[in-house]
Amino acid sequence: YSEPSPELASKHILTHGIPDRGPNIHVYDNHVLAYDQAKKTPIWVAERITQGHVDGPADRKNIRFKPDPEISTQFSADNLDYLRSGWSRGHMSPAGDNKHSQEAMSQSFYLSNIVPQNLENNAGFWNRLEMYCRELTQRYHAVTIFSGPLSLPSPSDNGKLVVTYPVIGKNQVAVPTHLYKVIIVEDTNSNPVAIGSFIVPNEPIGFEHALTEYQVPLDDVERKTGVTFTPKLDTSHLGNLCEIDSCKLMPKRDFDSYFIGRRLKSAQNRQSFEKAWNELEVKNIPPSQYHIDLYRHKMKEFEEKERKNPEE
Amino acid sequence: YSEPSPELASKHILTHGIPDRGPNIHVYDNHVLAYDQAKKTPIWVAERITQGHVDGPADRKNIRFKPDPEISTQFSADNLDYLRSGWSRGHMSPAGDNKHSQEAMSQSFYLSNIVPQNLENNAGFWNRLEMYCRELTQRYHAVTIFSGPLSLPSPSDNGKLVVTYPVIGKNQVAVPTHLYKVIIVEDTNSNPVAIGSFIVPNEPIGFEHALTEYQVPLDDVERKTGVTFTPKLDTSHLGNLCEIDSCKLMPKRDFDSYFIGRRLKSAQNRQSFEKAWNELEVKNIPPSQYHIDLYRHKMKEFEEKERKNPEE
Numbered sequence: 001y002s003e004p005s006p007e008l009a010s011k012h013i014l015t016h017g018i019p020d021r022g023p024n025i026h027v028y029d030n031h032v033l034a035y036d037q038a039k040k041t042p043i044w045v046a047e048r049i050t051q052g053h054v055d056g057p058a059d060r061k062n063i064r065f066k067p068d069p070e071i072s073t074q075f076s077a078d079n080l081d082y083l084r085s086g087w088s089r090g091h092m093s094p095a096g097d098n099k100h101s102q103e104a105m106s107q108s109f110y111l112s113n114i115v116p117q118n119l120e121n122n123a124g125f126w127n128r129l130e131m132y133c134r135e136l137t138q139r140y141h142a143v144t145i146f147s148g149p150l151s152l153p154s155p156s157d158n159g160k161l162v163v164t165y166p167v168i169g170k171n172q173v174a175v176p177t178h179l180y181k182v183i184i185v186e187d188t189n190s191n192p193v194a195i196g197s198f199i200v201p202n203e204p205i206g207f208e209h210a211l212t213e214y215q216v217p218l219d220d221v222e223r224k225t226g227v228t229f230t231p232k233l234d235t236s237h238l239g240n241l242c243e244i245d246s247c248k249l250m251p252k253r254d255f256d257s258y259f260i261g262r263r264l265k266s267a268q269n270r271q272s273f274e275k276a277w278n279e280l281e282v283k284n285i286p287p288s289q290y291h292i293d294l295y296r297h298k299m300k301e302f303e304e305k306e307r308k309n310p311e312e
Numbered sequence: 313y314s315e316p317s318p319e320l321a322s323k324h325i326l327t328h329g330i331p332d333r334g335p336n337i338h339v340y341d342n343h344v345l346a347y348d349q350a351k352k353t354p355i356w357v358a359e360r361i362t363q364g365h366v367d368g369p370a371d372r373k374n375i376r377f378k379p380d381p382e383i384s385t386q387f388s389a390d391n392l393d394y395l396r397s398g399w400s401r402g403h404m405s406p407a408g409d410n411k412h413s414q415e416a417m418s419q420s421f422y423l424s425n426i427v428p429q430n431l432e433n434n435a436g437f438w439n440r441l442e443m444y445c446r447e448l449t450q451r452y453h454a455v456t457i458f459s460g461p462l463s464l465p466s467p468s469d470n471g472k473l474v475v476t477y478p479v480i481g482k483n484q485v486a487v488p489t490h491l492y493k494v495i496i497v498e499d500t501n502s503n504p505v506a507i508g509s510f511i512v513p514n515e516p517i518g519f520e521h522a523l524t525e526y527q528v529p530l531d532d533v534e535r536k537t538g539v540t541f542t543p544k545l546d547t548s549h550l551g552n553l554c555e556i557d558s559c560k561l562m563p564k565r566d567f568d569s570y571f572i573g574r575r576l577k578s579a580q581n582r583q584s585f586e587k588a589w590n591e592l593e594v595k596n597i598p599p600s601q602y603h604i605d606l607y608r609h610k611m612k613e614f615e616e617k618e619r620k621n622p623e624e
């Protein structure tokens with residue numbers, strides 16, 4: 001008698017090869033992920049960011065979302081799946097965590113890093129959570145982040161638990177009911193000091209909700225994803241991120257101000273600049289020094305343009 | 313600049329270990345499987361059976377379903393999840409494919425090989441499909457079979473595709489909407505000659521439905537599971553199993569007769585034997601030679617018992 005083993009199995013049972021679900025991990029310049037060939041979304045996306053990663057000249061202006069060349073088309077989403085689906089393309093490793101490298105940022109637009117995400121959630125609560133992660137790099141040496149989609153059950157009419165989610169496009173990309181993030185912060189000796197795990201519904205979440213409402217034990221995320229995120233790290237001795245740090249997301253006023261700043265910065269002409277500037281008044285936000293500097297800078301830019309192309 | 317690689321990723325990004333979803337495959341005496349730690353069911357279960365496997369003395373009488381000792385309890389189903397759930401414990405590698413070895417049969421009762429299955433489907437259509445696979449071992453040297461669960465979308469009220477499935481028990485075991493089987497038969501030189509792929513809804517399916525109604529291209533099963541089943545075999549040159557062989561499942565009359573035979577054989581006393589025998593008359597099935605032999609054999613057995621324990 002010989003013990004069952006992969007070798008024996010290949011010889012006697014799997015004579016046509018070992019059934020394959022693709023590589024266990026896909027590695028990029030600034031993120032690593034496991035991909036679900038059935039759902040056409042990532043299972044988990046890992047990053048480890050420092051101040052150096054989240055600051056830099058890379059920008060998303062000329063980057064397009066595209067299928068990951070590492071994923072076989074048989075198992076890949078494409079942009080058409082998302083088009084007019086009602087769902088936005090939500091980064092798991094955010095573009096803004098890749099400011100240090102145009103190439104790394106470009107890789108974050110591979111659809112292997114994307115899930116169908118509610119647009120308001122993507123631009124709002126989830127965006128603020130991502131900003132909070134970047135803010136952590138100011139207070140901690142490094143921040144390890146695992147992000148991904150979940151398909152969770154909810155009680156049906158008869159009280160039984162049922163999982164329900166849409167699939168979109170020809171490739172039937174699975175729309176997650178929830179998204180998760182596991183955040184681990186390190187001290188200056190690269191020792192992990194605190195962990196926070198969060199499960200956030202894939203729907204609009206207003207400013208009245210605190211991040212702590214969505215905090216869960218790591219074990220919850222592990223059971224629901226089937227993933228053990230840190231096999232080499234016993235997380236039980238780590239502090240609670242929301243006690244050690246604040247877990248406070250950017251308040252509405254600052255968030256609005258930040259967004260208007262982005263619109264001012266990207267404005268291509270006086271008209272759209274003034275439209276954004278007007279938002280400051282409508283929302284009763286006093287222009288910050290940043291806004292005022294932008295005003296001077298952009299006005300010069302527009303005058304320059306007008307001198308060059310007086311017809312336009 | 314160095315190319316992204318698992319080694320680099322482990323050094324710079326995955327400093328706490330590579331997130332783990334469990335072993336890629338689990339190997340047993342007579343089956344191999346990949347396990348879904350999120351759904352607490354197998355993803356695929358592979359067997360390669362011959363006449364020698366499906367015939368023998370092993371029996372399921374004293375075997376109990378149990379959690380697979382290879383699966384961490386954090387990610388395992390248990391029997392309580394199924395209890396009073398309304399769903400039966402459906403084998404993917406069927407007990408009856410392991411008649412040659414009590415140990416192999418026992419391993420087929422690990423919950424890693426089990427999915428929540430509609431009881432009528434399990435005892436009826438799916439059972440007949442399994443019988444058909446065993447029947448194929450009489451005409452072919454070997455039969456490779458991949459079986460597993462699927463969560464497939466269906467159109468919702470607004471016409472959009474939605475996946476809906478219950479989860480059962482404390483461990484939230486996912487109830488599949490469908491089950492699949494991929495069957496490859498080999499000639500006497502162990503060359504694969506034909507393939508048949510089937511997707512069967514996890515619901516009662518009557519005798520009026522032919523197996524061919526559920527036949528699909530292999531590519532369909534691959535896209536929906538995310539699995540490439542035979543990486544070493546180009547299946548495009550293989551024949552269609554349902555053209556080369558019959559794909560005919562056992563008709564109702566034979567199926568009833570077979571089941572009554574099983575009840576007669578397992579009867580522990582005259583009363584339950586006679587109840588089963590009465591079924592033959594009710595269903596207007598003339599007793600086969602097998603039934604008649606059982607009658608003689610069991611009557612002797614009961615008389616023996618009564619002589620030994622006249623009080624009972």
Ligand SMILES: [Mg+2]
Nearest residue numbers: 090091122123
């Ligand atoms: Mg986003």
Ligand SMILES: [Mg+2]
Nearest residue numbers: 402403434435
């Ligand atoms: Mg069964």
